[in-house]
Amino acid sequence: MPEAPEVQTVLNYLEKELKDKEIASVSITHPKLADNMSVEDFQKDLKNQHFRRFFRRGKYLVFEMDDYDLVAHMRMEGKFIVCDKLPEEEKIKKHIHGIFSLSDGKILYYQDTRKFGRMALFDKKENLSDLEIFKKVGLDVLDPGCTKEYLYNKIKNRKVPIKTALLNQQILAGLGNIYADEVLFEAKIDPRSVCSHLDEKDCENIIQAAKAIIKEAIKNKGTTIRSFSSGNHEPGTFQEYLKVHQRNNETCKNCENEIICIKINNRSTYLCPQCQKLK
DNA sequence: CCTTAGACCTGGAGGC
DNA sequence: TGCCTCCAGGTCTAAG
Numbered sequence: 001m002p003e004a005p006e007v008q009t010v011l012n013y014l015e016k017e018l019k020d021k022e023i024a025s026v027s028i029t030h031p032k033l034a035d036n037m038s039v040e041d042f043q044k045d046l047k048n049q050h051f052r053r054f055f056r057r058g059k060y061l062v063f064e065m066d067d068y069d070l071v072a073h074m075r076m077e078g079k080f081i082v083c084d085k086l087p088e089e090e091k092i093k094k095h096i097h098g099i100f101s102l103s104d105g106k107i108l109y110y111q112d113t114r115k116f117g118r119m120a121l122f123d124k125k126e127n128l129s130d131l132e133i134f135k136k137v138g139l140d141v142l143d144p145g146c147t148k149e150y151l152y153n154k155i156k157n158r159k160v161p162i163k164t165a166l167l168n169q170q171i172l173a174g175l176g177n178i179y180a181d182e183v184l185f186e187a188k189i190d191p192r193s194v195c196s197h198l199d200e201k202d203c204e205n206i207i208q209a210a211k212a213i214i215k216e217a218i219k220n221k222g223t224t225i226r227s228f229s230s231g232n233h234e235p236g237t238f239q240e241y242l243k244v245h246q247r248n249n250e251t252c253k254n255c256e257n258e259i260i261c262i263k264i265n266n267r268s269t270y271l272c273p274q275c276q277k278l279k
Numbered sequence: 280c281c282t283t284a285g286a287c288c289t290g291g292a293g294g295c
Numbered sequence: 296t297g298c299c300t301c302c303a304g305g306t307c308t309a310a311g
Contacts, residue, residue, distance in 0.1 A: 002304035059305080075305045077289085114288040116305065160282070169306080176304050225304070265283080268302085
């Protein structure tokens with residue numbers, strides 16, 4: 001569950017379930033899950049900490065605890081689930097890599113089939129932007145500072161396709177493979193267009209489309225494409241409103257032509273070659 | 280500094 | 296059924 005709208009949906013769910021609750025104990029069973037310290041220290045430091053505040057930047061979740069900031073990234077398939085009792089099914093159990101037992105008897109667990117997700121624990125910062133991990137992350141797409149000028153300055157000297165730039169979280173944070181395609185369709189720009197060929201007006205169209213699409217997707221609780229195991233909270237519905245992503249061979253919503261699928265840097269990319277202009 | 284290929288992981292789908 | 300290849304809401308890294 002990866003891009004900004006899905007991460008925000010998870011954050012909203014966890015805030016509702018976990019706000020001001022205390023961690024009684026932590027058990028990490030996949031050593032790489034704790035990214036910046038030993039599993040032992042990670043487990044020890046989180047004991048008796050309360051979940052106080054909840055933030056998102058790009059695809060990162062931040063849990064402000066009493067003495068630490070806990071930062072998590074679900075990458076491709078990570079899931080956080082709050083429940084009364086751990087699942088019994090072996091198929092699910094084998095992919096649970098972190099168990100946070102809460103003082104009220106409930107359980108938060110982290111499940112991740114591909115083990116790509118990571119968590120890091122930092123000494124508490126007044127300003128979360130000062131966290132080391134965010135030094136290499138651009139502004140969140142919904143941040144008021146994420147403007148057409150901001151984007152233009154970040155990409156004007158680059159030679160990569162604009163799709164590649166939108167996936168680069170150092171430029172702007174929160175878009176992934178689905179929303180990058182949708183944003184470029186809305187902005188009527190061919191994803192293969194070289195960044196340095198775009199002008200400020202193009203950047204304005206991209207930023208405007210990005211903010212609108214991400215906000216709308218959050219309202220719809222994100223996009224649920226491949227439904228994995230259940231037990232999670234309610235799935236999103238934004239897949240019904242996708243205009244190009246995974247709609248190859250379908251007719252474009254704006255013209256008579258067919259949506260095509262190409263590869264850009266080995267990532268599937270969907271577009272309408274008629275509506276989206278190559279710059 | 281910027282770019283690109285490969286690595287990190289697992290399982291589902293489709294071809295033979 | 297089995298084996299093989301490709302594919303997946305992502306990001307690090309090493310090397311050019």
